[in-house]
Amino acid sequence: MSRLILFNKPYGVICQFTPESGHQSLKDFIPFPSFYPAGRLDADSEGLVLLTNDGKLQNKISHPKFKLPKTYWVQVEGEPDEPTLAKLRQGVVLNDFKTQPAQASLMDEPSCLWPRTPPIRFRKNIATTWMSLVLNEGKNRQVRRMTAAVLFPTLRLIRYAIGQYTVQGIAPGEWRIVQ
Template structure:
């Protein structure tokens, strides 16, 4: 039976189990042998990270070819207007690639949100707003690069869902185990005819 762990990765934690520099890693939170992260979440991002001991499931979750939607909440600098949202929805040219179209909308700051440690830098003269962004790809620092390109740098980033798995109910550093879906592996012994 495969294991599937949903972790609320805190800010500042590396998405690996070891670090020669002594920084916080997954081993500080998940004491379950044999599981590995299915995908990554930047050190300065927070939220849902899935871990499993099933290589096929890990691949299915992390591989962009399966187009599993990933939902993020981003606190951005400034008041994102409809033109900025439309640019994000269409896809943004980041120089090394153009992002795929995505879903994005302005949302209120979640009432369940925990304070970040360290706190986000506050400036009285610069307003912020929150965006919900749903991607079906996941390049390195993609959300941060997208929002910066449209003039609204990301100040805080949380992943709140991967497919049907939700962060809901997990405080930073907490995890829960859920039933892992059965992944049908490619037919290795398929007859050729």
């Protein structure tokens, strides 16, 4: 039977079941070794990871040809303006490719936000801003590379949603079976 798990990955956890280099892994949270992540988040990112025991569903969730939107909440250093958001919306040229257009908007700090351990680095004289980015692709460290390319480095990155599924109501380190 095809099953799907929604997991709120904490900061510092790697998206694999095999432990590595002092990081916690999915094995520390998910007691089902027959499940695999449909896509990944790097250890420095938090938020929604979908896991399934069905290879076809895993492919449908993670393969770019299905264009499943992924919504990220991004805290950046500085205060992006409308021309900066327009660059993100048009696609950003990185060293090895140009990103597809993204939906990009400023947002208030999420009211349901949990504390991060360790906390992000704040600089006294530099403001931070929250943005929402919606991508239909997901290359390695893409959001961080995009914000750096428009000169607003990412301080905190949370994947809030993948398609219809969100991390809403799931605390860091917790999971929920939805099918």
